[in-house]
Amino acid sequence: MKGDMYIARAADKDILKIGENGGAVTSLLKFALESKMADAVVAVKAREGNRYDGIPVLITEPEKVIETAGSLHCSSPNIARFLTEYLDGASSSKLAIVVKPCDARAIVELAKRTQINLDNLLLIGLNCTGTLPSAKAKIMMKEIFEVDPADVAGEDIEDNVLTITLKDGSEKKEDLAKLEEQGYGRRENCRRCEINIPVMADIACGKWGTTNKETTFIEICSDKGSQFAQAAIDGGCITIEQPSAASIDDRNKKDKAAIESAKQWQEKDFSRLEKMSSEEKFSYWFTQFHQCIKCYGCRDACPICYCKDCFLEADRGYIPPGEIPPDVMFPMVRIAHVMDSCVNCGQCEDVCTMDIPISLLVFLLSKKVGDIFKYEPGMDVTKLPPLRTTTDKELTLSGVDIDFEP
Ligand code: SF4
Ligand code: SF4
Ligand code: SF4
Structure with a gap:
């Protein structure tokens, strides 16, 4: 049932040999196909063995799932966008999909906007404390670790240490x-990310507590996660034991430490901006926005920017x-449109050729909106986005208590 916890490992010997942390996730994905609980699996695979080039793949044959075994820290595929762009928001087939917390949160936000059919999705979440920008990671391997990037077989982040194997x-x-x-390490949005365990998914998997x-x-x-996990256990796909109190405590402590680190990064990044006077803020952001080349990159990458009929298109008439x-119009229109639901995935900043710190600003504003409306994007599918709430009833559903009387 919801809230149950297990220490699990693959029953399949081949998966045990190749899979990370006992191969439980790979086994569950394979089981989803074999049991026909999913028509297809969406997971990330290194393109031709290049672990800096992780691509989302759609798999329908159970024996191919093993090709996605292992974590890739040096790529951050845009899973929610992949789902809406290519897989019709799961409207026509049942998918088991591997997600980081930011992917799961974007999926939850899109489900609220009827862009994704959550009923057809089984979200298998992976704990995450950060991903590294691919190009910079390769440079870091050469310059700092003094290894050939192609010789790296694995990365791990634990207790504020990056280990490469x-x-x-x-x-x-x-x-x-x-x-x-030194300018290496995790993507900047990841440093500020405080959602490390994907509790908004159907099951959350990770190494903490093992x-x-x-x-x-x-x-x-x-x-849904409970029914699936029970079927997988009954089907002999994974073996399980109950975690000890010490394991659960260890997992909680690691999560707390990661949250604390994220809050420190938020404090550092936000306070730099908050300390500015209004004029300095205006000047700083307008200088940033003036660099915008109107390439549509941030809009097209943002999983929350879902409008088919976008204000930024010339034929909408907003631009004569x-x-x-x-x-300045591009970033400002976009920020206004997504700041109630930004999930801090950093995809907008990753693609911005002008290095405008968009995700920093949207996340900062989204935190402020969230504080006012007691809303945390992507955490609860039953909570409506605050800026979509226009009636007293909807505001009540959002948990907001505002006196509208003049
Ligand atoms: S934003 Fe959070 S969940 Fe997403 S990749 Fe970064 S650390 Fe992981
Ligand atoms: S605005 Fe940027 S960080 Fe926020 S959800 Fe969109 S792409 Fe992700
Ligand atoms: S990606 Fe950067 S340059 Fe392109 S439209 Fe967005 S803010 Fe402007």
Whole structure:
């Protein structure tokens, strides 16, 4: 049932050999296809063995699931966007999909906007404390770790240390904070991310709370997740044991430490902006926005920007024919449209060729909106986005208590 926790590992010997942390996630995905509980699996795979090039793949044959075994920290595919762009928001087939917390949150937000059919999705969440920008990660491997990026067989972030495992089995470690001071390490939005365990998914899987590298800690987060996990256990796909109180405590402590680290990054990044006077803020952001080349990159990457009929398109009439819109218009319109539901995935900033710190600003504003409306994007499918609430009834559903009398 919801709230149950297990220490799990794959029953299949081949998956055990290749899979990370006991291969439980790979086994569950394979089971989803074999049991026909899913028509297809969406997971991430290294393109031709290049772990800096992780691509979302759609798999329908159970024996191919093993190709997605293992975590890739140096790529951050846009899973929610993949789902809406190519898979019709899961409206016509049942999918088991592997998600990071930010992917799951974007999916939840899109489900509220009827862009994704959650009934057809089984969200298998992975704990996450950050992903690294692919190109910079390769440079970091060469410059800091002094290894050939192609020789890296795995990465791991634990206790503020980035460990890489080489193909010969040896390991190298670097202090994550030091790397980040040097401009390497995690994507900037990831440093500020405080949702590490994907409790909004159907099941949340990760290594926290395990005592070795051969098991996965699983938390059941929904009734659907419970039914699926029970079927997988009954079907002999994974073996389980109950976690000890010490395991659960260890997992909670690691989560708390990661949240604390994210809050410190938020404080650092936000206070730099908050300390500015109104004039300085205006000048800073307008200087940033003036660099915008109106490429549509941020809009097209943002999973929350879902409007088919977008204000930024010339044929909407917002931009008169023959006129070029002002530079600042793109980021400002977009920010206004998504700031109640930004899930801090960083996809907008990843694609911005002008390096405008868009996700920093949207996240900051979304936090402010969230504080006012007691709303945390992507955490609860029953809570409506605050800026969509226009009636007293909807505001009550959003948990907002505002006196509208003048
Ligand atoms: S934003 Fe959060 S969940 Fe998403 S990749 Fe970064 S750390 Fe992971
Ligand atoms: S605005 Fe940026 S960070 Fe926020 S949801 Fe959209 S792409 Fe992600
Ligand atoms: S990605 Fe950057 S340059 Fe392109 S429209 Fe967005 S803010 Fe402007």
